[in-house]
Amino acid sequence: MFTMTNVRDLDLGPFFQYAGAVSAVLWSANSPIPVQLQAFMSDLPNHMSGMMPELTVMGIVNWVAAGAMVFGGVVPFIPQFRDIRRSGNTDGFSTFVCLTLLIANILRIMFWFGKHFELPLLAQSVIMVFTMMMMMRLCVQMKNKSEIVASKQHQFTDSKNHPHQNGDSETSRSYPSLGKAAGRSTFLDFDRHQFWQWTDFKSYIQFIMLFTAMVALLTFLLLNNIIYVELIGFLAVFAEALLGAPQFYRNFQNKSTQGMSKKMVGFWTCGDVFKTGYFILREAPPQFWICGMLQVSSCFILNIFCENR
DSSP states (O other): OOOHHHHHHSOOHHHHHHHHHHHHHHTSTTOHHHHHHHHHHHHHHHHHHHHSOOOOHHHHHHHHHHHHHHHHTTTTHHHHHHHHHHHOOOTTSOTHHHHHHHHHHHHHHHHHHHSOOOHHHHHHHHHHHHHHHHHHHHHHHHHHHHOSSOOOEEESSOOTTOTTGGGOSHHHHHOHHHHHHTOEEEGGGOOGGGTTOOSSHHHHHHHHHHHHHHHHHHHHHTTTOHHHHHHHHHHHHHHHHTTHHHHHHHHHHHTSOTTSOHHHHHHHHHHHHHHHHHHHHTTOOHHHHHHHHHHHHHHHHHHHHHHHO
16 A cells, blocks of 8 residues: 555655756757747746836826726716706707717727727727617606606507507597597607607617617628728718707707706817817827817807807
């Protein structure tokens, strides 16, 4: 039986002599192994410096700027989000702002597959899509809560569970004309006056999913077409450049800026100036900084309108 006593009785001298001889051969001048190991050890600091970012002032500034680009687009909507939730009123905020940013950022994500740009800009688009869907969810909830009498339902697609369908509610059976008036319309009715004014949040999700699927399929088929790639890149930033237009139109209709957060507009202006400068300094594709300048101009016009009102 092999025990610890047997191990202590073993003569390990020949083993260590053999190991020493092998090591001497491996580390001899004529062997390539020590040369490779010595070269690796000498280059190890260079490898480590390439893996770890240099902690310089410019390096820190670049990291901060990238972080501001990723999360900075969300900041302007925080005051508006809080105002809507506190007041329960969405009349002063144009939900078409959310539609504009959703389309712009979905197109920008598709543009990345055809022409890679900086990852912070891609991450910003993904975060902005989720942020705008949260804004739309809040707006739909507040609108439904503020209605004393249920109004006509507007949905993107048909819903079999709607209480007024086929006049199956007691109200529609007792009063056919009222049941007809309380019916619902869908996106398939092509009523442009009800577009993006649906009464359930699921309709907005369905539209965005359909739009994303259509653009993704088109991008997959035309990914090697440089004209298409540049076109969706231009449309993405051009749509974002028109961000202030829906809000300006809503204020013009209301003849007032009540319900719109002026902090949001101020953050828009500051963010657009920073973003345009970032595009120019980081040598982003021309579509980005050209439309960034247009966006700055539109924000200044919106600020002037707010001051006059």
